[in-house]
Amino acid sequence: MKSMSENRIFSKRLIISISQHNMLQAKNIATQVALLDEKECAELEELIAYYDSEGITPEQQAEMYLRFCRTTMEEQIYFSKTQKYRYNSFEQVENLVYKNEEYMRMYMIALALTLYLWKSNREIFRFYRSQICNAKGNYFLEVGPGHGRYISEAVRYRNFKEYTGVDVSQTSIEVCRRHLMAKFDCIENLPENCFLKCMNFFNFDSTNKFDCIVMGELLEHVERPELFLKKAFDLATVGAFVFITIPINAPELDHIYLFEDIKQVEELIVNSSFKIKNKTVVLPDSMTLEKALSRKAPINTAYVLTK
Amino acid sequence: MEREMMLKKVNDIFIEVFNDDSISISEETSAMDIEDWDSLTHITLIGNVEKKFGIIFTLDEVLDMRNVGEMLDVIEMRLKGVIAK
Numbered sequence: 001m002k003s004m005s006e007n008r009i010f011s012k013r014l015i016i017s018i019s020q021h022n023m024l025q026a027k028n029i030a031t032q033v034a035l036l037d038e039k040e041c042a043e044l045e046e047l048i049a050y051y052d053s054e055g056i057t058p059e060q061q062a063e064m065y066l067r068f069c070r071t072t073m074e075e076q077i078y079f080s081k082t083q084k085y086r087y088n089s090f091e092q093v094e095n096l097v098y099k100n101e102e103y104m105r106m107y108m109i110a111l112a113l114t115l116y117l118w119k120s121n122r123e124i125f126r127f128y129r130s131q132i133c134n135a136k137g138n139y140f141l142e143v144g145p146g147h148g149r150y151i152s153e154a155v156r157y158r159n160f161k162e163y164t165g166v167d168v169s170q171t172s173i174e175v176c177r178r179h180l181m182a183k184f185d186c187i188e189n190l191p192e193n194c195f196l197k198c199m200n201f202f203n204f205d206s207t208n209k210f211d212c213i214v215m216g217e218l219l220e221h222v223e224r225p226e227l228f229l230k231k232a233f234d235l236a237t238v239g240a241f242v243f244i245t246i247p248i249n250a251p252e253l254d255h256i257y258l259f260e261d262i263k264q265v266e267e268l269i270v271n272s273s274f275k276i277k278n279k280t281v282v283l284p285d286s287m288t289l290e291k292a293l294s295r296k297a298p299i300n301t302a303y304v305l306t307k
Numbered sequence: 308m309e310r311e312m313m314l315k316k317v318n319d320i321f322i323e324v325f326n327d328d329s330i331s332i333s334e335e336t337s338a339m340d341i342e343d344w345d346s347l348t349h350i351t352l353i354g355n356v357e358k359k360f361g362i363i364f365t366l367d368e369v370l371d372m373r374n375v376g377e378m379l380d381v382i383e384m385r386l387k388g389v390i391a392k
Contacts, residue, residue, distance in 0.1 A: 023373050024346050027338050069346070074366055076350050286343050297347055 008041060010048035010058050014113075017062035025069055032117050044116040050182055051109055061109060065117070068110030075251035076298075083296065085251050085258050090223055093254040104171035111217075112147035120282045120300040124245055125149070127280040127302050128216070133157055135241035137211020140164065143201050143232070144218040146172050148179035151214070155184065155194060160212060165196045166204045173198045201231060209237040216245045216302075219268075220255045229272035233307060242274060242305040250298035261293055265301055274305035308386060313360075313379050320355045324348055334376030360386065 015033065019026035036044065048058050056064075078086050087093050097103055114121040128150060136159040145151045145165035155163050167173050173196050184191045197204065213232050219225040229244075236242060246268075248259045259265050262281070269276060282300040283292050292299050314334070321330045325343055338344040344352075353369050356362075356378065362385035372378055 022370065024338055024344075024349055024370075028345060070366070070370060073346060073350070073370065076347070077353070077366070077369065080350055080354055284347055285345065295351075 008045040010052060011041070011045045013058035014048050014062050014065075017059045018065060021062070021066055022069070025066065029117060032119060032122070035119070035122075036116060040116055040122075044113075047112060047116070050179075053182075054178065056109065061113065064106040065110045065113050067106060068114075071253050072251075075253055075255075079249070079251035079296070085255050086253070088223070088256050088258075090221075090256065093221075093256060097254040098169040098172075101171045104169050105175065108147040108172060108175045112149055115149055119285065120247075120250075120298065123280065123282040124216070124300055124302045128214075128243060129153060131241075131243065131278065131304050132212075132214075133159075135159060135212045137237070137240070138162065139206075139208045139210045140212040140214075141166070141206075141210040141235065142214040142216075143204075143228070144168070144172070144215065144221070145176045145196070146217065148176035148183075150216050151176065151194075152180055152183045154212070154214070155180065155191065161193060162208075163191075163194045164206075164210075165194075166199060166201055167196070168198070168200050170198050201228060206235065210235050210240060211237050212241045212243075214243045216243065217247075219244060219246050220250070220252075220257050220259065222257060225257055226268060226272060229268065229274065233273055236307045238307055240307050242307070243302065244269075244305065245300065245302045248293075248299040248301065249296045250300065260296075262289075262299070262301065269303060269305060274307060276303055277306050278304040310379060310383065313382055314375070316359060317356060317375060317378065317382075320352060320359060324351050324355060332375050334379065335374055337374040356382065362386070 015029050018029055048061060051061055052058060075086060097107065115125045116122055132154050138161045140154055140160040140163045142151045142165045144167050146167065151163060151165050154160065165176055167176065177190060177196055180190055180194055190196065213236055215228065215232060219228060222228055232242060246259055246265045247255070248261060248265065266276065280302050281289065283289060284297045287297060289299070314332070318330065318332050321332055322328055325341060325348070330341070338349070353364055357364060360382050362382060364381060368381050
């Protein structure tokens with residue numbers, strides 16, 4: 001296992017457990033772990049050890065990861081046959097996913113692991129890190145902080161006075177809260193400048209305008225992404241740093257808005273009045289953009305926007 | 308259909324999906340032997356096999372398949388009319 005030194009015992013247990021159960025994932029894991037740098041290997045070890053300290057062993061994390069991969073594959077098969085996502089309304093997935101505590105817990109933990117074990121999520125997270133370190137101001141907002149890795153990365157730089165996370169799922173809020181507390185050595189409460197609110201973003205109101213708004217893995221989960229971007233635009237300060245991700249042809253159980261090409265994504269952004277400052281596009285291995293689009297293979301995009 | 312004939316038809320699918328005329332699979336061939344065989348191409352392979360043989364794989368069969376031989380086992384069962392559990 002290249003890049004994974006002998007003493008990373010939690011990572012080894014996770015990888016062995018995944019590899020024993022699924023040949024394709026065994027191959028994927030071997031490839032992806034070899035692409036992690038030393039810092040990422042250390043972070044993966046820390047992440048698995050943290051979940052272990054929360055009572056979820058590496059073997060249980062492996063089960064969660066494999067269950068998530070299985071769901072993803074099931075949706076990919078459905079998509080390859082129908083060219084549609086299975087669900088298209090928030091109501092359909094709300095009880096199935098967001099209000100399903102057991103599923104959400106599994107989902108958030110597996111998703112955090114994919115930041116290291118899936119090329120697409122790792123590259124998007126790398127891009128985010130390369131950008132967020134330069135963002136500065138008073139107020140930071142993340143819509144849908146989920147597992148908490150994105151907001152904690154921002155908190156780590158201490159470039160903002162206050163950090164707020166708004167999520168529709170109580171389970172996500174709890175997962176995120178515990179992650180932030182552990183990350184910043186808090187015993188009973190969140191760091192004093194961090195706030196988490198369980199609510200629909202449309203009901204979120206603030207007297208502050210935000211200098212940074214992060215909406216990762218969000219716009220494909222909503223029926224009207226243009227309304228989310230409009231709300232973000234209204235909440236952003238002039239010159240704000242706004243980070244969004246949008247996957248194209250990337251089915252998941254709770255992806256309800258199908259983006260089919262980059263033109264559609266960028267039209268959405270332009271119509272929201274935000275300006276594109278930077279972007280990254282992550283393609284499947286061995287595919288050009290044209291090939292990925294023609295095969296309707298998943299493409300992951302991330303944009304830095306400003307007002 | 309003879310197993311050898313099945314293997315040949317599946318080989319043609321592999322050549323098409325991986326766009327590589329030099330591919331020559333055996334029953335032991337697995338994802339470890341073909342560089343581009345990942346979860347995405349696995350779905351394409353399965354879809355093409357389903358179309359070519361007029362069969363449907365279950366999700367468990369798609370996920371648990373370890374090599375070409377196991378793929379042929381499912382094709383053989385379906386062609387004999389064995390319904391998935």
